[in-house]
Amino acid sequence: MARFAAVPEAHASLASARQMYAPGTHLFHQGDIERGIHKIVSGTVTVYRVTADGHRQIEAFSGPGEYVSLCLCATSPTSAEALSRVETNYVSREAFERCLLQDAQFRQTVFREIDKASADARRQATLLACRCAKERVADFVLFLDSRFAPKADGYTPIRMSRCDIADHLGLTIETVSRMLNQFKQNSVIDMPRADRFRLRNRQYLNRLAGQNDEADSRPHGLAL
Numbered sequence: 001m002a003r004f005a006a007v008p009e010a011h012a013s014l015a016s017a018r019q020m021y022a023p024g025t026h027l028f029h030q031g032d033i034e035r036g037i038h039k040i041v042s043g044t045v046t047v048y049r050v051t052a053d054g055h056r057q058i059e060a061f062s063g064p065g066e067y068v069s070l071c072l073c074a075t076s077p078t079s080a081e082a083l084s085r086v087e088t089n090y091v092s093r094e095a096f097e098r099c100l101l102q103d104a105q106f107r108q109t110v111f112r113e114i115d116k117a118s119a120d121a122r123r124q125a126t127l128l129a130c131r132c133a134k135e136r137v138a139d140f141v142l143f144l145d146s147r148f149a150p151k152a153d154g155y156t157p158i159r160m161s162r163c164d165i166a167d168h169l170g171l172t173i174e175t176v177s178r179m180l181n182q183f184k185q186n187s188v189i190d191m192p193r194a195d196r197f198r199l200r201n202r203q204y205l206n207r208l209a210g211q212n213d214e215a216d217s218r219p220h221g222l223a224l
Contacts, residue, residue, distance in 0.1 A: 016089035021082040028069060030079045036092045038068040043086030044159055048167070049078045058168035060120065061160060063147070067113055083159050128170045131210075136169040137179035138208035141189065145199055155196035162194075 016039070021027060028035045030049055038045075045068055048058040059078060062068050068080050068088070100107050127136055150156045166173045180197075183189045188204055191197040199205070 016091045019088050019090045021086040021088070023082055023084050023086075025082050027080040027082065027086070027088065028076055030076055032076045033074065034093075035069060035076055036090050037070060037096045038080070038088040038090055040064050040066050040068060041087040041089060044083040045086055046081045046083050046160065046164060047078050048081070056167050057170075058164060059124070061164075061168070067110075070110065070113055070117065083164075133169075133171055133175050134179055134182070135208050135210070136171065137165075137176060137183075138205045139211075140165060140169060141180075141183065141197070141199075142202075142205050142209055142211065144197075145202075150198070151196070153196075155190075155192070155198050158195050158197065 018041070019027075019038070021043075027038050027045065040063055042064055045062045046058055047060040047062055047068060048056055050056050061083070062080075069076060069078075071077065100110060127139060131139070144158060145156050148156050148159075160168075162173045162176050165171075166176045169176065180189070180191065183205075184191045186201075188199075188201045189197045190200050205211075
């Protein structure tokens, strides 16, 4: 599950173009050859792949400060779809690779981000292979709480659909809804509407997700 990390600005010579995407539109598609690099300025992007049997697996929800399509493959292994209104800085593949060769500091930054993405992929694989449904949903609720800035009413928004969450966690929509309802009924979360929530028992969720209470100190950082 990708964590939204601030990425230092690229070298000044890395010219970029601002691009806007409406909700539901794609930044790029799986299998695209001619593509550049997007760095998200605002909004949230769903990064997913479609398997040979037609199953959609959401790999990450990426937000401001993150690169999307940051890989060295000849063709894109994933698709990226805007969940909300999205603004990105777009850099051509040629300019990006040229800056990688010429700027050692930028190159180190990019490799660190690739390493983080690999670590997130390993963590996601462990979550899907070793955790039950309740533990997966608990981990995701904590992820939302730590990464999405609460609104003025104190509730954290849920921008993705139940289908998106299910495809990300390897569960059915019904299971995701049932787990969230259980958390609500047991006063673990306060969820007056399907698109927002507030934590009421963080320690319980931490135990389910295998996290410690030090995670409470992580700042809210992503406003949509």
